[in-house]
Amino acid sequence: MVNIAVLGYGTVGSGVVEVINTNHDNINKRAGKEINVKYVLDIRDFEDDPVQKILVHDFDVILKDPEVDIIVEVMGGVDPAYTFTKQALEAGKSVCTSNKELVAKHGAELLALAKKNKLNYLFEASVGGGIPIIRPLNSSLTADDITEITGILNGTTNYILTEMESKGAAFEDVLKDAQEKGYAERNPEADVEGYDACRKIAILTSLVCGEQVDYEDIHTEGITKLTETDFKYAKALNASIKLLGTSKKIDDTFYSMVAPVMIGKNHPLIGVHGVFNGIFVHGNVLDDVMFYGRGAGKLPTASAVVSDVVDAVKHMNTNIMTIWEEKKNRLGKFEDFKNKFFVRMRDKGLDDDQMLDIKNAFGNVLYVKAPDVQDELAFITEPIREGDFVENIKGLSDVLSVVRVDF
Amino acid sequence: MVNIAVLGYGTVGSGVVEVINTNHDNINKRAGKEINVKYVLDIRDFEDDPVQKILVHDFDVILKDPEVDIIVEVMGGVDPAYTFTKQALEAGKSVCTSNKELVAKHGAELLALAKKNKLNYLFEASVGGGIPIIRPLNSSLTADDITEITGILNGTTNYILTEMESKGAAFEDVLKDAQEKGYAERNPEADVEGYDACRKIAILTSLVCGEQVDYEDIHTEGITKLTETDFKYAKALNASIKLLGTSKKIDDTFYSMVAPVMIGKNHPLIGVHGVFNGIFVHGNVLDDVMFYGRGAGKLPTASAVVSDVVDAVKHMNTNIMTIWEEKKNRLGKFEDFKNKFFVRMRDKGLDDDQMLDIKNAFGNVLYVKAPDVQDELAFITEPIREGDFVENIKGLSDVLSVVRVDF
Numbered sequence: 001m002v003n004i005a006v007l008g009y010g011t012v013g014s015g016v017v018e019v020i021n022t023n024h025d026n027i028n029k030r031a032g033k034e035i036n037v038k039y040v041l042d043i044r045d046f047e048d049d050p051v052q053k054i055l056v057h058d059f060d061v062i063l064k065d066p067e068v069d070i071i072v073e074v075m076g077g078v079d080p081a082y083t084f085t086k087q088a089l090e091a092g093k094s095v096c097t098s099n100k101e102l103v104a105k106h107g108a109e110l111l112a113l114a115k116k117n118k119l120n121y122l123f124e125a126s127v128g129g130g131i132p133i134i135r136p137l138n139s140s141l142t143a144d145d146i147t148e149i150t151g152i153l154n155g156t157t158n159y160i161l162t163e164m165e166s167k168g169a170a171f172e173d174v175l176k177d178a179q180e181k182g183y184a185e186r187n188p189e190a191d192v193e194g195y196d197a198c199r200k201i202a203i204l205t206s207l208v209c210g211e212q213v214d215y216e217d218i219h220t221e222g223i224t225k226l227t228e229t230d231f232k233y234a235k236a237l238n239a240s241i242k243l244l245g246t247s248k249k250i251d252d253t254f255y256s257m258v259a260p261v262m263i264g265k266n267h268p269l270i271g272v273h274g275v276f277n278g279i280f281v282h283g284n285v286l287d288d289v290m291f292y293g294r295g296a297g298k299l300p301t302a303s304a305v306v307s308d309v310v311d312a313v314k315h316m317n318t319n320i321m322t323i324w325e326e327k328k329n330r331l332g333k334f335e336d337f338k339n340k341f342f343v344r345m346r347d348k349g350l351d352d353d354q355m356l357d358i359k360n361a362f363g364n365v366l367y368v369k370a371p372d373v374q375d376e377l378a379f380i381t382e383p384i385r386e387g388d389f390v391e392n393i394k395g396l397s398d399v400l401s402v403v404r405v406d407f
Numbered sequence: 408m409v410n411i412a413v414l415g416y417g418t419v420g421s422g423v424v425e426v427i428n429t430n431h432d433n434i435n436k437r438a439g440k441e442i443n444v445k446y447v448l449d450i451r452d453f454e455d456d457p458v459q460k461i462l463v464h465d466f467d468v469i470l471k472d473p474e475v476d477i478i479v480e481v482m483g484g485v486d487p488a489y490t491f492t493k494q495a496l497e498a499g500k501s502v503c504t505s506n507k508e509l510v511a512k513h514g515a516e517l518l519a520l521a522k523k524n525k526l527n528y529l530f531e532a533s534v535g536g537g538i539p540i541i542r543p544l545n546s547s548l549t550a551d552d553i554t555e556i557t558g559i560l561n562g563t564t565n566y567i568l569t570e571m572e573s574k575g576a577a578f579e580d581v582l583k584d585a586q587e588k589g590y591a592e593r594n595p596e597a598d599v600e601g602y603d604a605c606r607k608i609a610i611l612t613s614l615v616c617g618e619q620v621d622y623e624d625i626h627t628e629g630i631t632k633l634t635e636t637d638f639k640y641a642k643a644l645n646a647s648i649k650l651l652g653t654s655k656k657i658d659d660t661f662y663s664m665v666a667p668v669m670i671g672k673n674h675p676l677i678g679v680h681g682v683f684n685g686i687f688v689h690g691n692v693l694d695d696v697m698f699y700g701r702g703a704g705k706l707p708t709a710s711a712v713v714s715d716v717v718d719a720v721k722h723m724n725t726n727i728m729t730i731w732e733e734k735k736n737r738l739g740k741f742e743d744f745k746n747k748f749f750v751r752m753r754d755k756g757l758d759d760d761q762m763l764d765i766k767n768a769f770g771n772v773l774y775v776k777a778p779d780v781q782d783e784l785a786f787i788t789e790p791i792r793e794g795d796f797v798e799n800i801k802g803l804s805d806v807l808s809v810v811r812v813d814f
Contacts, residue, residue, distance in 0.1 A: 019550055019692050029617070030549035032728055124547065130693045132547035139546075139721075140531070140539035142437035143713035145430055210436070268699060271678035276695075285426050286537045286710040288683075289700035292675060299692040306550035314546075314728055321439055321721055 002031070002313050005039040005062040007084060008075035009051060012098050012125070013040065015302030016072055017051060020309075027306060031313040038068060059084055063091050070312050072305055073097040082106055089113045089121065094316075096308035098125035098301055104199040108212045108326040115319045122308035122320075127153065127200045128277050130300030131293035135311070137207045137281075138322050144283030146208045150246040153200040155275035155295040156184045156191040157223050157243045161260075162273045165231050165240060171224060183275060193222035194243060194258040201245030204279070205256055207322075208247065211329035213256065219334040219386075221259040229370075230401055233342065233378055236370040239264045241403060242272070248337075254329065255337040262342055264407030335387030340405040342368075344378045346398035361392040380405050409438070409720050412446040412469040414491060415482035416458060419505050419532070420447065422709030423479055424458060427716075434713060438720040445475055466491055470498050477719050479712060480504040489513055496520045496528065501723075503715035505532035505708055511606040515619045515733040522726045529715035529727075534560065534607045537707030538700035540686050542718070544614045545729050551690030553615045557653040560607040562682035562702040563591045563598040564630050564650045568667075569680045572638050572647060578631060590682060600629035601650060601665040608652030611686070612663055614729075615654065618736035620663065626741040626793075628666040636777075637808055640749065640785055643777040646671045648810060649679070655744075661736065662744040669749055671814030742794030747812040749775075751785045753805035768799040787812050 006013050017037055020027060028034045039062050040051050059080075062068055071088045073095055075081045081102050085095050089110065097103065102110075103126045114121040124134045128151070152158050156178065163174040175192065178184035190196045202215035223243050234241050239262045247256040263270055268290040272278035277295025282288055294300035311320070348354055354377060358365060365379040381389070393399060413420050424444055427434060435441045446461050446469050453459050466487075469475055478495045480502055482488045488509050492502050496517065504510065509517075510533045521528040531541045535558070559565050563585065570581040582599065585591035597603045609622035630650050641648050646669045654663040670677055675697040679685035684702025689695055701707035718727065755761055761784060765772055772786040788796070800806060 022692065023550060023552055026552055027550055029730065030728075131696055132543045135547050136539045136543055139718060140542050140711075140714050142717040143426055143430060143434055143710045145433055268678075271675075283710065285422075285429065285706040287701050287704070287707050289538055289698070291696070291698055293696035294694050297694075300694055303550045303690065303693040304547075307547050310549040311546060318725075321437075323436065 001034045001036050002069050003036050003038040003067045004070040004072055004309060005041065005068050006037060006072045006074065007041045007059070007081070008073070009040050009042040009044070009046065009055070010074070011298045012074040012301050012305065013042070013072070015298035016074060016305050019299060019302045019306045027310060031310040033313050035309060035313065038065070063087055068093055069316065070309055071095045072309065073099055074305060075099065076101065078102050078105055085110055085121070086113065089117055089119055092117060092119065094120040094122070094312040096122045096305055096312055098123070098305050100126040100196070100199045100203065104202045104215050107203065107206065108324050111322050111324055112326060118317050118319050120312050120315055120320050122312060124308050125301050125304035127203050128279055128291065128293065129295040129297060130303050131277060131279065131291050131295065132304070133204070133279050133291050134207065136291065137204070141281060141283060141286065144286045146281060146283050147249045148247065148282040149204050149208050149279065150244050150269070151201065151204065151279035152242050152269055152272045152277050153197040153245045153279070153295065154191055154243060155277055156188065157197070158272065158277070159183050159275045160192070161223060161226070161241060161243065164226065164228065165234070168228050168231065170228055171226060192224055194220045197243060197245040198258045201247060201256060201258060205247040205254060206324050206329070209254055209329050210323040211325050211327050213254070213329050213331065217331050219257040219259070223260050225401065226260055226403070227401065229344065229373055230403055232370040232373055233344070233368060234262055237262070237264070237368060239407060240270055242269060244269070250332070253332040255332040255334070257334065257337065260403055262403050262405045262407070267407065335385060337386045338383045339386060340383050341381045341389055342378065342403045342405045343381070343393070344376055344400040345396060346400060347375045347377045348398065357396055361395045376400065408441045408443050409476050410443050410445040410474045411477040411479055411716060412448065412475050413444060413479045413481065414448045414466070414488070415480070416447050416449040416451070416453065416462070417481070418705045419481040419708050419712065420479070422705035423481060423712050426706060426709045426713045434717060438717040440720050442716060442720065445472070470494055475500055476723065477716055478502045479716065480506055481712060482506065483508065485509050485512055492517055492528070493520065496524055496526055499524060499526065501527040501529070501719040503529045503712055503719055505530070505712050507533040507603070507606045507610065511609045511622050514610065514613065515731050518729050518731055519733060525724050525726050527719050527722055527727050529719060531715045532708050532711035534610050535684050535686055535698065535700065536562070536702040536704060537710050538684060538686065538698050538702065539711070540611070540698050541614065543698065544611070548688060548690060548693065551693045553688060553690050554656045555654065555689040556611050556615050556686065557651050557676070558608065558611065558686035559649050559676055559679045559684050560604040560652045560686070560702065561598055561650060562684055563595065564604070565679065565684070566590050566682045567599070568630060568633070568648060568650065571633065571635065572641070575635050575638065577635055578633060599631055601627045604650060604652040605665045608654060608663060608665060612654040612661060613731050613736070616661055616736050617730040618732050618734050620661070620736050620738065624738050626664040626666070630667050632808065633667055633810070634808065636751065636780055637810055639777040639780055640751070640775060641669055644669070644671070644775060646814060647677055649676060651676070657739070660739040662739040662741070664741065664744065667810055669810050669812045669814070674814065742792060744793045745790040746793060747790050748788045748796055749785065749810045749812045750788070750800070751783055751807040752803060753807060754782045754784045755805065764803055768802045783807065
């Protein structure tokens with residue numbers, strides 16, 4: 001028997017207990033041992049829940065119990081999760097987590113500590129919820145030079161964008177509706193400003209390059225500026241607008257960003273709708289692969305956490321090699337990242353002059369039109385350095401919106 | 408340093424050598440050791456290829472060399488691959504393979520032999536080419552009760568169906584074109600009759616249920632009967648027709664088949680076009696996940712084989728637990744599998760009589776129409792036992808085509 005302790009009895013923590021209870025036969029068979037939840041740590045009490053019998057309020061009880069082999073940290077946030085995780089790894093207990101903030105910030109350090117002590121620090125649920133992506137990156141895509149990883153990494157924003165697209169609705173209206181349905185938080189900033197996706201692409205990029213990528217270094221834009229009109233153009237172009245976290249390797253340098261991007265009908269992520277997530281990977285010999293599933297939600301996320309517990313049981317006293325060193329990876333300067341841009345401008349009825357300005361700013365561009373949109377000029381540039389785009393767009397007045405394009 | 412030997416210098420074998428040469432730095436870093444191709448076995452000579460220097464014609468040279476730790480078996484076919492694999496595992500060498508025929512037929516036995524000798528028998532490339540699916544099934548989707556696995560598992564047929572759909576072309580014409588382009592074999596039977604997909608769904612189902620599923624027990628239909636008109640209806644229904652290998656668990660019994668199925672726009676596999684493959688999995692807590700990528704091709708398949716070599720290096724002297732027992736899984740009887748059916752009939756201009764016959768045969772059905780199709784009646788049934796469908800369709804004359812429906 002292997003005893004585990006669950007830190008935090010919130011959505012994911014209660015999901016972990018539920019998954020272990022529901023699927024115990026399967027899980028024990030896959031782990032090769034019986035998994036027993038010995039403790040749940042929470043500051044709250046849950047009088048009407050059977051969990052109350054194994055509930056503790058003091059982490060030291062867990063830390064000092066030599067019978068506890070594996071700790072599930074699903075508290076979220078950096079503190080005190082960071083302290084607890086370090087103490088656990090120092091006390092000889094492996095840790096499985098869904099905590100993307102902590103993994104993004106201290107993943108490399110915690111992995112090194114786990115390795116030193118022949119333990120494991122596993123975080124499948126930190127990116128893509130139930131989608132297997134961390135383990136495949138670490139143990140399946142090992143024969144390739146991975147040159148791109150791009151994901152729809154946040155279900156809330158993907159739900160909002162899908163609704164805006166299908167209903168022709170405004171961002172604010174859809175956000176309100178999503179909040180009422182519980183798909184968006186009352187304070188939606190971490191989602192709609194792209195901060196959540198940013199931590200996740202930082203984790204993925206760290207695993208791809210094997211070095212620490214700081215999320216603070218990643219250029220991040222949210223979806224709050226997108227309008228119904230942007231989606232009218234996307235539709236006319238047989239395209240869609242998705243919030244992507246992306247890292248591309250160019251001449252051995254990774255360029256990363258989080259931003260809304262217009263993708264075409266042949267992009268592997270085009271079919272990822274609603275609260276689903278998808279992660280696209282391009283390898284130099286593997287070509288394209290894509291992983292799709294529920295990026296959030298109690299049970300899918302808990303399923304990923306429990307799969308880590310099973311893996312930790314299968315690898316007791318053996319560190320699963322994970323290449324993510326503390327050495328900082330110097331991302332390429334964002335100004336040097338080349339992208340194509342979709343630009344909408346107010347049509348001043350001075351076509352020739354305006355088009356000359358556009359030509360001066362961006363050279364040859366592709367003009368695009370959308371049904372039911374008047375008094376606008378819209379075009380798509382050739383790939384251009386981000387820094388040059390910022391400079392050149394200054395030469396144009398009456399710009400209404402800008403969205404990057406990947407097709 | 409770890410020495411490996413590659414059995415068979417055909418498409419995949421030469422791909423394995425190429426991938427190891429191209430990405431050696433990355434691969435050695437991920438494996439933690441330098442991987443060296445010491446031998447390549449083939450009955451042919453390759454005078455103009457550097458491989459000639461390490462080429463051997465006698466498997467015994469490899470078998471008796473204690474320096475060889477891992478054998479890559481990419482010969483295909485059951486014999487002599489089966490004998491070589493058993494000899495290798497008995498001689499203390501792990502085996503990595505892309506050989507779906509051998510894995511489907513003797514996977515359980517070879518896994519048991521590997522386990523007994525603290526070795527590994529790995530076969531990521533046997534299903535889905537470059538798509539990571541075997542390892543995720545074995546080590547990521549371990550917290551779930553998997554109730555469905557469905558895949559587009561054959562790139563040749565998916566290419567043919569995609570072309571038929573997009574060009575409105577006939578099967579024979581597209582097949583001929585695919586043969587000219589090298590996407591289909593001169594003898595295309597294994598692909599177009601569904602035999603290849605059948606072996607792959609047998610492997611996947613064995614891994615899901617943990618027992619031996621014999622491919623001979625799986626009802627298998629190919630794509631040769633599909634016509635342009637079937638695709639006209641699919642288009643009118645905003646659907647697509649794909650050759651699926653599928654296993655569904657109902658009341659603890661698995662029902663499996665390979666057959667063309669009409670799937671709707673919300674099916675996760677709807678976006679899998681051309682030579683790409685996709686594998687959809689439904690778990691009771693994970694909900695839906697899908698894996699997408701190149702299901703064939705020299706380098707993607709070789710990438711999967713080499714990822715197995717890396718895993719074998721990381722697990723020297725340790726068996727990676729894989730649950731696939733030799734005990735035979737009794738699949739549910741195909742007659743008891745319930746499916747919906749799309750049926751086309753010649754319209755005899757006797758609407759009332761014909762519709763009464765249809766009602767007598769299938770109860771309430773959904774009548775469907777397609778533009779540019781005359782003199783036909785077409786309908787979709789409710790879910791019905793396969794056995795009952797076969798009986799009831801006998802009551803109708805002038806049936807033109809039948810395709811299963813999953814939406």
